[in-house]
Amino acid sequence: MGSIVEINGPIVEVELPGVRTGEQVRVGEMALIGEVIGRRGERAIVQVYEATDSLRPGEEARALGHPLAAELGPGLLGGIVDGVQRPLNRILEESGDYIARGLEITSLDRKTRWPFVPAQGVVPGQTLNGGDVLGTVQETPSFEHRVLVPPGVCGELLEIVPAGEYGVETVVARLRDLTGEVAELKLYQRWPVRTPRPYRRRDDAVVPLITGQRILDTFFPLLKGGKGAVPGPFGAGKTMVQQQIARWSNADIVLYVGCGERGNELVDILESFPQLTDPYTGRSLMERTLLVANTSNMPVVAREASIYVGVTIAEYFRDQGYDVVMVADSTSRWAEALREVAGRLGQMPVEEGYPAYLASRLAAFYERAGRVETLAGGTGSVTLIGAVSPPGGDFSEPVTSHTKDVVQTFWALSKALADARHYPSVDWNDSFSGYAGIAARWWEEEVDSGWGAAREEALALLTQAGELARIVNLVGPEALSPEQRWVLEGAGLIKEGVLQQSALDPVDSFSTPQKQMALLNLMLEIYHQGARLLQSGVPVQELLRLPLLGRARRCKSSYSNDQLDELKAWGEEVRATFEGLRGEYSQMAGAGQ
Amino acid sequence: MKEKEYRMGVRAQGGLLYMQGIPGVAFGDRVQVRDHRGGLRNGRVIRSAKELVLVQVFEGTDDLDLENTWVRFLEEPFRMPLSPELLGRVFSGIGQPRDERPPIVSSLSRDVNGSAVNPAARAYPKEFIQTGISTIDGLNSLVRGQKLPIFTGSGLPHNRLAAQIVRQARLLNETSGFAVVFAAMGVSYDDARFFRENFESSGVLGNVVMFINLADDPPIERLVLPRTALTVAEYLTFDLDLHVLVVLTDMTNYAEALREVATAKGDVPSRKGYPGYLYSDLAEIYERAGRIKNRHGSITMVPVVSMPSDDITHPIPDLTGYITEGQIVLSRELNNQGIYPPVTIPPSLSRLMKDGIGKDDTREDHPRVASQLYASYARALEVRNLASIIGAEELSGLDKKFLAFAEGFEKQFVNQGEDEDRSIIETLSIAWDLLSLLPYDVLTRVSEADLAKYHHRERGAVEHDLDDAETRPETVTHA
Ligand SMILES: Nc1ncnc2c1ncn2[C@@H]1O[C@H](COP(=O)(O)OP(=O)(O)O)[C@@H](O)[C@H]1O
Numbered sequence A: 001m002g003s004i005v006e007i008n009g010p011i012v013e014v015e016l017p018g019v020r021t022g023e024q025v026r027v028g029e030m031a032l033i034g035e036v037i038g039r040r041g042e043r044a045i046v047q048v049y050e051a052t053d054s055l056r057p058g059e060e061a062r063a064l065g066h067p068l069a070a071e072l073g074p075g076l077l078g079g080i081v082d083g084v085q086r087p088l089n090r091i092l093e094e095s096g097d098y099i100a101r102g103l104e105i106t107s108l109d110r111k112t113r114w115p116f117v118p119a120q121g122v123v124p125g126q127t128l129n130g131g132d133v134l135g136t137v138q139e140t141p142s143f144e145h146r147v148l149v150p151p152g153v154c155g156e157l158l159e160i161v162p163a164g165e166y167g168v169e170t171v172v173a174r175l176r177d178l179t180g181e182v183a184e185l186k187l188y189q190r191w192p193v194r195t196p197r198p199y200r201r202r203d204d205a206v207v208p209l210i211t212g213q214r215i216l217d218t219f220f221p222l223l224k225g226g227k228g229a230v231p232g233p234f235g236a237g238k239t240m241v242q243q244q245i246a247r248w249s250n251a252d253i254v255l256y257v258g259c260g261e262r263g264n265e266l267v268d269i270l271e272s273f274p275q276l277t278d279p280y281t282g283r284s285l286m287e288r289t290l291l292v293a294n295t296s297n298m299p300v301v302a303r304e305a306s307i308y309v310g311v312t313i314a315e316y317f318r319d320q321g322y323d324v325v326m327v328a329d330s331t332s333r334w335a336e337a338l339r340e341v342a343g344r345l346g347q348m349p350v351e352e353g354y355p356a357y358l359a360s361r362l363a364a365f366y367e368r369a370g371r372v373e374t375l376a377g378g379t380g381s382v383t384l385i386g387a388v389s390p391p392g393g394d395f396s397e398p399v400t401s402h403t404k405d406v407v408q409t410f411w412a413l414s415k416a417l418a419d420a421r422h423y424p425s426v427d428w429n430d431s432f433s434g435y436a437g438i439a440a441r442w443w444e445e446e447v448d449s450g451w452g453a454a455r456e457e458a459l460a461l462l463t464q465a466g467e468l469a470r471i472v473n474l475v476g477p478e479a480l481s482p483e484q485r486w487v488l489e490g491a492g493l494i495k496e497g498v499l500q501q502s503a504l505d506p507v508d509s510f511s512t513p514q515k516q517m518a519l520l521n522l523m524l525e526i527y528h529q530g531a532r533l534l535q536s537g538v539p540v541q542e543l544l545r546l547p548l549l550g551r552a553r554r555c556k557s558s559y560s561n562d563q564l565d566e567l568k569a570w571g572e573e574v575r576a577t578f579e580g581l582r583g584e585y586s587q588m589a590g591a592g593q
Numbered sequence B: 001m002k003e004k005e006y007r008m009g010v011r012a013q014g015g016l017l018y019m020q021g022i023p024g025v026a027f028g029d030r031v032q033v034r035d036h037r038g039g040l041r042n043g044r045v046i047r048s049a050k051e052l053v054l055v056q057v058f059e060g061t062d063d064l065d066l067e068n069t070w071v072r073f074l075e076e077p078f079r080m081p082l083s084p085e086l087l088g089r090v091f092s093g094i095g096q097p098r099d100e101r102p103p104i105v106s107s108l109s110r111d112v113n114g115s116a117v118n119p120a121a122r123a124y125p126k127e128f129i130q131t132g133i134s135t136i137d138g139l140n141s142l143v144r145g146q147k148l149p150i151f152t153g154s155g156l157p158h159n160r161l162a163a164q165i166v167r168q169a170r171l172l173n174e175t176s177g178f179a180v181v182f183a184a185m186g187v188s189y190d191d192a193r194f195f196r197e198n199f200e201s202s203g204v205l206g207n208v209v210m211f212i213n214l215a216d217d218p219p220i221e222r223l224v225l226p227r228t229a230l231t232v233a234e235y236l237t238f239d240l241d242l243h244v245l246v247v248l249t250d251m252t253n254y255a256e257a258l259r260e261v262a263t264a265k266g267d268v269p270s271r272k273g274y275p276g277y278l279y280s281d282l283a284e285i286y287e288r289a290g291r292i293k294n295r296h297g298s299i300t301m302v303p304v305v306s307m308p309s310d311d312i313t314h315p316i317p318d319l320t321g322y323i324t325e326g327q328i329v330l331s332r333e334l335n336n337q338g339i340y341p342p343v344t345i346p347p348s349l350s351r352l353m354k355d356g357i358g359k360d361d362t363r364e365d366h367p368r369v370a371s372q373l374y375a376s377y378a379r380a381l382e383v384r385n386l387a388s389i390i391g392a393e394e395l396s397g398l399d400k401k402f403l404a405f406a407e408g409f410e411k412q413f414v415n416q417g418e419d420e421d422r423s424i425i426e427t428l429s430i431a432w433d434l435l436s437l438l439p440y441d442v443l444t445r446v447s448e449a450d451l452a453k454y455h456h457r458e459r460g461a462v463e464h465d466l467d468d469a470e471t472r473p474e475t476v477t478h479a
């Protein structure tokens, strides 16, 4: 037991001998929750996750003896928790529309009973190790929750309960380790959020994460187990990209961490996801989703924790052998929370007020992404995607530039594109993916052997068009040759017919890999056909007048994922039109002679 | 402790009063300071240690004579008394009457800092508000419970626009209007009077609560003013079930006051000297807008934010844009051409538009028309830029059409009278008049069905338009 010495915003100094850095504490009469982040002689510096108004020097402080840890077990899915994993629906019941302080609420519900079935072949006498599957709980009709022996625990199984309904606090098994110590295992375990959960070894990521967004999947792919970032100024579409990924990506579990952003954006998910169906399981999308929310008006300090709470839960599902995607909106707010605390601690700022350890913290966070062989010998992955909100849209600022150094996929959003309502506003010049080569293997085997070549050709066309556009802006379009004008049109088809994709269009919001490829091939085909006609003397004006150019741009919304045959049929018509033109012109050329 | 007065100030500087040897003062509590002339000032504890207490004095610490300064700790946070009597009244930033009428007496009062709304308690805002202004209704629709700021510059008609919104805003099928909370921070006397007269002449004054801190009033009071105002807005909304429109002007003055205090405290500056917590601080204010499940009222917020040197990347508009649900941006260029309201379309945005418009709310084609206008105008601006290089005569036939479109768009769609209250259907019909200047095949954001129904010319008739078509670099060039 100790006492408060000073309150300075979220930073509280306490006299609490023996408390360790990282330990959880409760301070004041309201028992606000916080974490020790440093020591100053006999005193401990505590960052408090709740507003510190009306705390007084002299009030008591109490160490809890453990670091900030996540509760991991059945009941996580479909919920929304705050930055320190307190369920917001329970808080709502306890304290009404506004979040009260000092609440004591467990992360997992203690009352729900879950149907637990011991894993096959798990029998007393057998030796179990950390990470082994003890049994399963069918948490939703489509999701099997695997109850794991906590990492670090191993020994001989003394007993295990029979299949039945149990609450998370029930002891379902007991193990005796080599020293004779008996461990009681429950349906849930705790894990300190700042420590990555262990795995057997890291594997190379090999399959792309399919998000259904063409510019992401086809042009700047991300892999399951990869790390990606979405930087962009306000209004460019970062949140929308992340929500689209949360909606449509082919992951088993999606964690959406709203870190210092708008409350309404989480409500949007809470209200819309239960109505949407997961395209892969046919179940409600909410069943595979979990929200961690520390909105911009909630206390800053818990913002820093929210990212770690999120990634720890992600790792827990990975350890069960699942592919997990975590999107964090926005990592800049997390970095600002670091900065805020560093400032109050009087630590030396290095760039724009950020402490020197910003880069290493960012790198360490993204390092928790990966595809791994789990302790149980299965395969699971955590894909991390962080939004970055650069002040003034300036990508050279510290958070963006350090993030750029550690991620493999970088979806740079452009204000110019967003201003023209070209969404997703992913800039094809500034974005990159280090995974295109690996993704190509999957695409070429599963979808179309021409994927890599088509992608490269489209990117080259865009680059070429960019250069031509510069010339036009200097001297006008007259300076361009017919071939060059046709390049501009080809790039236009790629941009409007493939890259641009409205999240709000019910037909086009999600594009299967097959549709992505079909559209890309169609636009390239039109470009090729036209280029050939130009060579045989057809004037470019004649081509530019073709109504099919407008219709091609609309194909993405005119043909759904299930209408690819119709789309192909239209492609035949296009070919016929070009054939017809070729015929006319060769006749005319013949007649002219 | 509440009864006691202390005279333990050791330093006073930049609005901060440092006191020593007063143990056990609660962080955030309200303080009353009696200066050597007997004048009362108000303050708040912003740091409390056994050895040192730091008090922020709203009226400033100028000319405090420490030997004769007495401080009383009131043992409670800043609170605002609440009652239906608030409507029609005028207050200072800390809730003292400014209209020569008696203070509000009520058994109900609330901490002005409020507490964070539980995201799980919120309801998503989706009810379309018709403001009668085409650039807002057509392209950046406002919905009930949204926070949509006006980004502006000195000398631009943001006050007229805000007043027009207040006058005209209504729901399509409801008659009851909005109650208004007007919060002015550091504005000129003339501006404050302009609003007052406006409220008066449109007959809403009895439904308005005003909080006024003028340019020559103490700046630190601006830090508490929006919080007091929003506490009242929340009361009107959630206790009295009213729909409330909050106008905050000018948030830039607020942020400057915050910087002043942060500098005096020695907080680590981030960009342009503003403290790193400016984002969170602004969010505490802006996020108080919204709707709550199972509650009738709503808080719709229209903050006015001046962009210093017209720079939208300046930290104040920038951080605001990161928090609010879009922004209406005013442009000096349009204003100089006599266009009112001078809303520049490309950087303007309403993030909550998507669920408030369309078939059941406004009209089925609305979302696509908005997207098409944005795209076509972006392209038209490029053409205009090209014309300035090569001359308008050199443009292709299609480009000339785009040029005409841009003209018409600014003069007919953007431009409207200060008293002109256009219905959303009128707005959409002007939009189609303009889109009809362009041929079918460049209008790929709208559907074929939209074209058939609303475009003024039929497909066959337009085909020849493309005879002189030229491709132009896509809407956005990457220079
Ligand atoms: N893929 C998209 N399709 C349609 N509209 C989009 C898309 N991405 C962004 N938008 C529009 O842009 C607005 C801002 O996007 P948002 O993701 O909230 O931006 P940010 O998070 O970068 O500030 C959205 O409200 C929406 O209107």
Ligand SMILES: [Mg+2]
Residues within 6 Å of the ligand: A238, A239, A240, A261, A329
């Ligand atoms: Mg966002």
